[in-house]
Amino acid sequence: MTLEERLSEVTARAATAAARAGRSIDELTIIPVTKFHPASLVRELYALGVRDVAENRHQEAREKAVELADLTDLRWNFVGQLQGKKARQVRSYAHIIHSVDRASLIDSLSSEDDDTSIFLQVNLTDDPGRGGAAAEQLEELTEYALRAPGIRLEGLMAVAPLGVEPQAAFARVRELSERIRLIAPMASSISTGMSADFEFAIAEGATHLRIGTAITGNRPTDG
Numbered sequence: 001m002t003l004e005e006r007l008s009e010v011t012a013r014a015a016t017a018a019a020r021a022g023r024s025i026d027e028l029t030i031i032p033v034t035k036f037h038p039a040s041l042v043r044e045l046y047a048l049g050v051r052d053v054a055e056n057r058h059q060e061a062r063e064k065a066v067e068l069a070d071l072t073d074l075r076w077n078f079v080g081q082l083q084g085k086k087a088r089q090v091r092s093y094a095h096i097i098h099s100v101d102r103a104s105l106i107d108s109l110s111s112e113d114d115d116t117s118i119f120l121q122v123n124l125t126d127d128p129g130r131g132g133a134a135a136e137q138l139e140e141l142t143e144y145a146l147r148a149p150g151i152r153l154e155g156l157m158a159v160a161p162l163g164v165e166p167q168a169a170f171a172r173v174r175e176l177s178e179r180i181r182l183i184a185p186m187a188s189s190i191s192t193g194m195s196a197d198f199e200f201a202i203a204e205g206a207t208h209l210r211i212g213t214a215i216t217g218n219r220p221t222d223g
């Protein structure tokens with residue numbers, strides 16, 4: 001299959017899953033994850049109409065953003081674990097950062113001069129080494145984000161843990177999303193769903209799907 005065929009197949013599957021959930025495809029942003037692929041693949045996606053792409057490593061993301069600076073309406077989404085000392089650099093090219101999980105990162109991303117859109121990432125595992133804040137910290141982080149200048153809180157992001165029914169994991173994210181919306185009604189977006197589980201994510205209210213291999217094909221080097 002070509003890139004175009006994989007993209008349209010994923011889009012069609014997303015539309016079917018949305019219809020099944022009584023939702024519209026217009027509520028969904030499909031974000032191809034282009035990590036490990038060359039900038040040329042991002043350019044091909046752009047030519048196919050894609051305007052959001054995601055990366056998970058700062059160095060690689062920055063290089064591609066520089067190389068593709070002529071695509072002025074392409075939005076870079078950062079989805080990887082973020083070191084505090086790199087946060088300001090990531091903010092310089094990334095439009096949306098999905099992996100914010102602590103107050104110190106919000107401080108680093110906050111600015112009086114311009115806005116950055118963020119998702120708070122929640123860790124659905126018991127392993128604190130995984131990215132994401134514990135569920136119990138979300139309300140406090142939401143309040144913190146609301147007070148930070150230049151931070152636009154979009155909603156919650158999560159990765160379904162291995163060995164758990166993805167739909168149950170995403171149902172939990174939906175519950176947490178409802179809870180933080182009591183504090184931040186505009187923070188209604190949900191970034192869940194990857195190649196293997198995006199249809200379950202759509203059933204549980206996902207608005208942003210981060211889809212890698214199902215669109216790009218296998219990654220050239222994975223690790």
Ligand SMILES: *Cc1c(COP(=O)(O)O)cnc(C)c1O
Nearest residue numbers: 033056079194195210211212213
């Ligand atoms: C790589 C990655 C994805 C996409 O994974 P696929 O299984 O290839 O769809 C989604 N989210 C994050 C945070 C990633 O690092």
